[in-house]
Amino acid sequence: MADAVFSTLVEAPAPKSNMGEPVPRYDARAKVTGSALYASDVALPDVAYAFLVTSAIAKGRVRSFDLREARALPGVLDILTHGNIGDAIRPVKFFTEGGPASNSVLPLGSPEIAYGGQTIAVVLANSYEVARDAAHRVLVDYEIDRPSATFASPGAVDQELATQNKKHDDPKVGDFAGAYASSPVTVDVSYSTPAQHHNPIELFATQCSWTGAQLTVHEPSQNVYGIKNGLAAQLGIEPSQIRVVSPYVGGAFGSKGGLTQRTALVAVAARKLGRPVKLVPTREQGFTVATYRSETKHRVRLGASRDGRLQALSHDGFEVTSRPDPYAVAGTDASTRMYACPNIASSVTIVRADRSTPGFMRAPxxxxxxxxxxxxxxxxxxxxxxxxxxxxxxxxxxxxxxxxxxxxxxxxxxxxxxxxxxxxxxxxxxxxxxxxxxxxxxxxxxxxxxxxxQMAAASARVSLFPDGTARVETAGHEIGNGLYTVAAQVAAERLGLPVGRVTVLLGDTDLPPAPVAGGSISTASVCSVIAQACDAIRARLSDGTTPTGDLVAALKERGMGSVQEYAEWVPHGAPKGAMGMLYRGAAQPTGxxxxxxxxxxxxxxxxxxxxxxxxxxxxxxxxxxxxxxxxxxxxxxxxxxxxxxxxxxxxxxxxxxxxxxxxxxxxxxxxxxxxxxxxxxxxxxxxxxxxxxxxxxxxxxxxxxxxxxxxxxxxxxxxxxxxxxxxxxxxxxxxxxxxxxxxxx
Amino acid sequence: MRPFLYDRATSADLAASALATSADAPLVQGRVDAEYLAGGTTLLDLMKLDVMQPARVTDITVLDARHGTITVTDAGLKLGALVKMSAAADHPEIVARYPVLAQSLTLAASAQLRNMATLGGNVLQRTRCNYFRDTSWSACNKRNPGSGCAALDGVNRQHAVLGASEACIATYPGDFAQALMALDATVDIVGAAGPRTIPFAALHRLPGSTPHVETTLAAGDLITGLSVPPGPWTRRSLYLKIRDRQSYEFALASAAVALDLQGGVVRQARIALGGVATTPWRARDAEAALAGKPINEATAADAARIAFAGSKPREHNAYKVALGQRTVVRALLQAATLED
Missing domain, CATH: 3.30.365.10 (Aldehyde oxidase/xanthine dehydrogenase, molybdopterin binding domain)
Structure with a gap:
C-alpha cells in the first residue's frame, strides 16, 4: 500500500533499454517512518555512555591528566587513558601495509600525540550528559611540539609515492618531454583542492556489548567483515567471537569503510565495565574520529597539435597524508588514461604532516x-x-x-x-x-x-520457500546505494517472483560475507553472486535438462520444504585466494x-x-x-x-x-x-x-x-x-x- | 553542559532584580554566572559546547504575553523582545513599511531557527568565531580574557575588517541588528534600577581590550522591547546579504540601506554594515557623503569607499573590503530604484 502511494507521488524515470524497473526502495517505508534502527538507535539494557576527550594539540605529548574534578562527578564510572588501559588493544597495521587499520596510531597506546583531535581519554558514565560534562572537566597538561600543518609547512616531508607503496607504479608511455617541447599548443597549469570531510548526517556511533566471550558491535559500516576481523586482531580474540551489525547506514561516502580507533576503545570499555557501552562522538569530533579527503595539488601539462590532438600529457599530483600512514589516492591511474595520447608522464608525491590519516571519500x-x-x-x-x-x-x-x-x-x-x-x-x-x-x-x-x-569476491545465500517467498542473505551494505532494492530485484527476476515476495538481509557478519561497499563495487559484486545462487536453485529444481518455469510449483511438486543455495562469486582478474580474503574482511576490488x-x-x-x-x-x-x-x-x-x-x-x-x-x-x-x-x-x-x-x-x-x-x-x-x-x-x-x-x- | 539552576521569571522587573543580585558575586573572569533563556538558539548551543557555563538560567518565555507583541502605528513600530523572528519577518505591515527589517530576518538562519529565536535574543547573538566556539582552542580573549586571540594569525576568512582590535577580530554575526541600527531604533531595558531606553547604537561595545564585554547591559538587565521611529526612509529600504551559498549562512558582507530621496537627491541616507565588523556597524561618514547628491555609480562608489576607509584586513579576510564596498554600491543603487 505504502509503496503504491509512493510510486504515484514520485516521478520515476521509465525503464529503458538494458535498465531495470524503477522499483521503490525496499527500505523506504522503514526509513520514512523511523522504524529502521541505526546503530545508535539500538537500545541495549543497562548501557553506559562514553564521551571522547580529544587532543587540543597536533604534535607533542600528554604530560599529565588531572582527572579529579571529572571523576568526582556523580555518575562517572571510569576514565580510560593511556595510563590505565594497559595492553588491552594490540597494534595493527595500516591497510596499505597489510593490516585492517584506517589509522595505525594505537588507540590510547602512549602519551604521544600524532594529530589534533586524537582520542586521548574516554569518559564513561551512567548518562550521556554526565559523560560530556565530565569530559569538559578533564584537565590536560601538554608538552607541545611545533606541528607541520600541510604542504610546504616547516617540517613537512615530501616522498615519492612509489617509494612508500610497492603497489604503486606511475603510469607513463613514450617521450613526454620531447613531445611536449615540440607541441605547437601547450598549457602548463597548477591546481589545488582543499581538505574535505564527508559529514554524513549519521554520526560515527559505536555500541558494544559482551555476552561472555562473545562481542556484538553495532556500528554503521561499509565493511562489517573488515571490522570483525580487524577488531579481533586488536583485541586478541577469534573473529568468530565478534558479530558486527549494521543493517542501515545514514550516509558513509567512504568515511565508514575503515577500522577506526573508536571501535576497540568502546569494546574494551564495555568489557571493563561489564555492561554495554554506547559512544556517539559529536559532529566536531567526527572530523578526526574518522577519515577525510586531504588537500591536493596538481601540475598538468598538455601539448597538442593545432587540430587539438594530444601529443603530450603529464599529471603530477601532490597529496597530504599523516606521519605514520602513506595514504594516497593516486588519481593519475585514471587521469592518464582518458584520452588518446602517445606520450604520457605522471608522478605522485605524498607530503607527510602532523595530521590524521586521510581516507576514502566519494570518488577518492x-x-x-x-x-x-x-x-x-x-x-x-x-x-x-x-x-x-x-x-x-x-x-x-x-x-x-x-x-x-x-x-x-x-x-x-x-x-x-x-x-x-x-x-x-x-x-x-x-x-x-x-x-x-x-x-x-x-x-x-x-x-x-x-x-x-571494479568488483570483488562476494558470497550469498538464497532460500526459496513453498509459499512463494524468497530470502536473500549477504553481508553487503546499504549505504543509500539501494542494495536492498537491487538485491531483491535480481532475486525476483531470477526466481520468477514478484519483487515484493523477496526478503533481503544485509549488514550483519552472521550472514555470508560481501565486500566493502566502496569503489562502486557493491551492486555488481553482490548482484552477481545473488544471481548465481538463484541459478543454482533453478538448477536444483530443474529435471536436469532445462530449468523449469515456475520454481515455486516445482518446489511443491517435489514436496520439498524449501530450497537454499549458497554461492561464491569471484570477478575476472581477482587474485588467487580472493574468497579467503573476503572471509578475512580483506577482499580487494579489482578491475x-x-x-x-x-x-x-x-x-x-x-x-x-x-x-x-x-x-x-x-x-x-x-x-x-x-x-x-x-x-x-x-x-x-x-x-x-x-x-x-x-x-x-x-x-x-x-x-x-x-x-x-x-x-x-x-x-x-x-x-x-x-x-x-x-x-x-x-x-x-x-x-x-x-x-x-x-x-x-x-x-x-x-x-x-x-x-x-x-x-x-x-x-x-x-x-x-x-x-x-x-x-x-x-x-x-x-x-x-x-x-x-x-x-x- | 554543566548542571545549572533553572527558574522561570514571573515579571521582567522581578527577573532583572533577581539576576542582578545573583550575578553580582559570582562574576568570574568576566563570565556572567546567570543568563536569561528565551528561544535558546544561541545559549543552549554554547552551553552544550561548554563555552557558556551559567550557574543559573532564568526562563523568560513565560513573559511573552506582555513582551511578545508587534504594534505598528503612525508613531512607529514597537516590537516585544519575545516576538519570534518569523512573526516579525512575516508581519504584513513590517514587510510593507519596514522592508529592511523583514528582509534581514527572512535572510537569517533557517525557518526552524526563526520559529524559535526571539528578537531580544537575536540582537545578542554571539559570534560564530570558531576559536571562540571551541573550547579546545586555548587562546580566546572573548571566552577567556587575557588568553590571546588565535584568530589574529589563524583562519580568519570570516572575521571582521572594521571595529577590530588586537585583542579580538570576531565578527558580529547577525542581520537584524544592522536593520535596527540603520533605522535609529531604541532598546527598552528593565534593570535592577527600573526601566530605561537607550539608542540601539549604544547597545553593543567595540571589543577594544575587553572583547568579553559585548554590550552595555549591566548584570540582570533584560531587553523587553525594540522601537523603530517612523521616517520617510523606512519604505525605501532593503537588506542585501552576500554569502557563499544561497541560504542558511552568515553574511560574508551585508548592507542595510534606507534612503530618503527627494527629486532624485538624497535627503538622508542610512547605511549599516554586517558580516564585516565586530559590532552592528553604522557607516555615518558614508551617509554624510551622500547627502544632497543623487545616487549613481560614482556617488555610491564614493560612499562605499568611505565606509571601509578604516578597515584593517588580516591574512584571509582582505576580500571583505572589496566585497563590502561592492555590497554597499549594489544596495544603494537598488534602493534608489525602489518605488516611494
Whole structure:
C-alpha cells in the first residue's frame, strides 16, 4: 500500500533499454517512518555512555591528566587513558601495509600525540550528559611540539609515492618531454583542492556489548567483515567471537569503510565495565574520529597539435597524508588514461604532516584529479580556440593509451552528445562574459566524468520457500546505494517472483560475507553472486535438462520444504585466494586499469550553467545536466538518485566545501555544519540526469559497471570552466570563491 | 553542559532584580554566572559546547504575553523582545513599511531557527568565531580574557575588517541588528534600577581590550522591547546579504540601506554594515557623503569607499573590503530604484 502511494507521488524515470524497473526502495517505508534502527538507535539494557576527550594539540605529548574534578562527578564510572588501559588493544597495521587499520596510531597506546583531535581519554558514565560534562572537566597538561600543518609547512616531508607503496607504479608511455617541447599548443597549469570531510548526517556511533566471550558491535559500516576481523586482531580474540551489525547506514561516502580507533576503545570499555557501552562522538569530533579527503595539488601539462590532438600529457599530483600512514589516492591511474595520447608522464608525491590519516571519500582519486585534468582540458580548448566538446571528441580512444589494452566499452562521446543536446550547448557563445542576463554573468562549462569498473569476491545465500517467498542473505551494505532494492530485484527476476515476495538481509557478519561497499563495487559484486545462487536453485529444481518455469510449483511438486543455495562469486582478474580474503574482511576490488588483458571504466559528461553576479560576484548554479553510461542499470529510480547525489555533491565540492586548517596549530577549525558549507536546497535548482543505454557483456555476466561515485567526478571542473566562461577569470583552486572573484587575483 | 539552576521569571522587573543580585558575586573572569533563556538558539548551543557555563538560567518565555507583541502605528513600530523572528519577518505591515527589517530576518538562519529565536535574543547573538566556539582552542580573549586571540594569525576568512582590535577580530554575526541600527531604533531595558531606553547604537561595545564585554547591559538587565521611529526612509529600504551559498549562512558582507530621496537627491541616507565588523556597524561618514547628491555609480562608489576607509584586513579576510564596498554600491543603487 505504502509503496503504491509512493510510486504515484514520485516521478520515476521509465525503464529503458538494458535498465531495470524503477522499483521503490525496499527500505523506504522503514526509513520514512523511523522504524529502521541505526546503530545508535539500538537500545541495549543497562548501557553506559562514553564521551571522547580529544587532543587540543597536533604534535607533542600528554604530560599529565588531572582527572579529579571529572571523576568526582556523580555518575562517572571510569576514565580510560593511556595510563590505565594497559595492553588491552594490540597494534595493527595500516591497510596499505597489510593490516585492517584506517589509522595505525594505537588507540590510547602512549602519551604521544600524532594529530589534533586524537582520542586521548574516554569518559564513561551512567548518562550521556554526565559523560560530556565530565569530559569538559578533564584537565590536560601538554608538552607541545611545533606541528607541520600541510604542504610546504616547516617540517613537512615530501616522498615519492612509489617509494612508500610497492603497489604503486606511475603510469607513463613514450617521450613526454620531447613531445611536449615540440607541441605547437601547450598549457602548463597548477591546481589545488582543499581538505574535505564527508559529514554524513549519521554520526560515527559505536555500541558494544559482551555476552561472555562473545562481542556484538553495532556500528554503521561499509565493511562489517573488515571490522570483525580487524577488531579481533586488536583485541586478541577469534573473529568468530565478534558479530558486527549494521543493517542501515545514514550516509558513509567512504568515511565508514575503515577500522577506526573508536571501535576497540568502546569494546574494551564495555568489557571493563561489564555492561554495554554506547559512544556517539559529536559532529566536531567526527572530523578526526574518522577519515577525510586531504588537500591536493596538481601540475598538468598538455601539448597538442593545432587540430587539438594530444601529443603530450603529464599529471603530477601532490597529496597530504599523516606521519605514520602513506595514504594516497593516486588519481593519475585514471587521469592518464582518458584520452588518446602517445606520450604520457605522471608522478605522485605524498607530503607527510602532523595530521590524521586521510581516507576514502566519494570518488577518492578521481574527484581531485579530474578537477585538474578537466580544467586543463578546458584551458587547452581555449588556447586552441576549439569547442571543449570537440576537444574531447578528437581525443576519444577505445584503448588504454598506457598499455594499449582495449576498453570493454566506452560511451564517453555518446554521453557528451546526449548531455550537450539536452543542455542546449549549441547556443553557447564561446567568448567569456558574452552571455549576460541583466546583472548576472552567465557561463556554460563541461567536463568528462569517469570511474573505474571494479568488483570483488562476494558470497550469498538464497532460500526459496513453498509459499512463494524468497530470502536473500549477504553481508553487503546499504549505504543509500539501494542494495536492498537491487538485491531483491535480481532475486525476483531470477526466481520468477514478484519483487515484493523477496526478503533481503544485509549488514550483519552472521550472514555470508560481501565486500566493502566502496569503489562502486557493491551492486555488481553482490548482484552477481545473488544471481548465481538463484541459478543454482533453478538448477536444483530443474529435471536436469532445462530449468523449469515456475520454481515455486516445482518446489511443491517435489514436496520439498524449501530450497537454499549458497554461492561464491569471484570477478575476472581477482587474485588467487580472493574468497579467503573476503572471509578475512580483506577482499580487494579489482578491475579498472589494474587488469592484464583489458581496461574497464564507466563514463559520463557533465554540463553546468553558472551565474556570477556582475557586481558582488557570488556564484550560483541554476542548472546542471549529466549523462552517464554505466552498463546495465539495475533500477532507474535508485540510480537516478545516486547520479544526482553525486552531481549535487560536485556542486558543493566546487563552491562550498573546505575544511579549514589552522597553519600554526595544524588543526581543523570549521568543524561544524554551519561553517563547513555544503549546498542547501536553494543552491540546487535544476539537476537533469540522463542514463545513456550501454551493454557490456565482459565486465560481469549481468553487465553492471557501478555508479556510486561517477556522478561527482568532473563536476567541479565543469563548474570552474563555466565560471571562466562567465567571467574570463580562471579559478584553479577549490573551492571557487567570491574572495578571488572580487579582488580580481 | 554543566548542571545549572533553572527558574522561570514571573515579571521582567522581578527577573532583572533577581539576576542582578545573583550575578553580582559570582562574576568570574568576566563570565556572567546567570543568563536569561528565551528561544535558546544561541545559549543552549554554547552551553552544550561548554563555552557558556551559567550557574543559573532564568526562563523568560513565560513573559511573552506582555513582551511578545508587534504594534505598528503612525508613531512607529514597537516590537516585544519575545516576538519570534518569523512573526516579525512575516508581519504584513513590517514587510510593507519596514522592508529592511523583514528582509534581514527572512535572510537569517533557517525557518526552524526563526520559529524559535526571539528578537531580544537575536540582537545578542554571539559570534560564530570558531576559536571562540571551541573550547579546545586555548587562546580566546572573548571566552577567556587575557588568553590571546588565535584568530589574529589563524583562519580568519570570516572575521571582521572594521571595529577590530588586537585583542579580538570576531565578527558580529547577525542581520537584524544592522536593520535596527540603520533605522535609529531604541532598546527598552528593565534593570535592577527600573526601566530605561537607550539608542540601539549604544547597545553593543567595540571589543577594544575587553572583547568579553559585548554590550552595555549591566548584570540582570533584560531587553523587553525594540522601537523603530517612523521616517520617510523606512519604505525605501532593503537588506542585501552576500554569502557563499544561497541560504542558511552568515553574511560574508551585508548592507542595510534606507534612503530618503527627494527629486532624485538624497535627503538622508542610512547605511549599516554586517558580516564585516565586530559590532552592528553604522557607516555615518558614508551617509554624510551622500547627502544632497543623487545616487549613481560614482556617488555610491564614493560612499562605499568611505565606509571601509578604516578597515584593517588580516591574512584571509582582505576580500571583505572589496566585497563590502561592492555590497554597499549594489544596495544603494537598488534602493534608489525602489518605488516611494
Amino acid at each position: 582519486a578521481e574527484t581531485p584529479y579530474f578537477f585538474a585534468l578537466e580544467s586543463a582540458m578546458d584551458e587547452l580548448a581555449v588556447a586552441l580556440a576549439m569547442d571543449p566538446v570537440e576537444l574531447r571528441r578528437v581525443n576519444d580512444t577505445m584503448k588504454d593509451p598506457i598499455k594499449g589494452l582495449p576498453y570493454t566499452s566506452r560511451a564517453l562521446i555518446p554521453c557528451f552528445d546526449r548531455a550537450a543536446e539536452a543542455f542546449g550547448w549549441a547556443k553557447r557563445d564561446a567568448r567569456p562574459g558574452s552571455m549576460r542576463d541583466a546583472d548576472w554573468l552567465v557561463g556554460w562549462g563541461c567536463a568528462t566524468s569517469a570511474y573505474p569498473t 579498472g586499469a589494474k587488469l592484464q588483458d583489458r581496461i574497464q571504466f564507466a563514463f559520463g559528461a557533465q554540463f553546468v550553467e553558472v551565474r556570477v553576479h556582475a557586481r558582488t560576484r557570488e556564484i550560483r548554479v541554476p542548472r546542471i545536466v549529466g549523462a552517464f553510461a554505466s552498463g546495465r542499470i539495475m533500477n532507474t529510480r535508485t540510480a537516478h538518485s545516486q547520479y544526482m547525489g553525486g552531481m549535487i555533491w560536485g556542486i558543493g565540492s566546487a563552491l562550498h566545501e573546505e575544511t579549514e586548517i589552522d597553519a600554526n596549530a595544524a588543526r581543523y577549525v570549521n568543524t561544524n555544519l554551519a561553517d563547513y558549507l555544503v549546498p542547501v536546497n536553494a543552491d540546487v535548482v535544476d539537476v537533469e540526469v540522463i542514463m545513456v543505454p550501454e551493454e557490456d557483456s565482459q565486465v560481469n555476466p549481468l553487465g553492471i559497471k557501478g555508479i556510486g561515485e561517477i556522478g561527482i567526478v568532473g563536476t567541479s571542473a565543469a563548474v570552474a570552466n563555466a565560471v571562466y566562461h562567465a567571467t574570463g577569470q580562471r579559478l584553479r583552486d577549490l573551492p571557487l570563491r567570491i574572495d578571488t572573484l572580487v579582488t580580481g587575483a
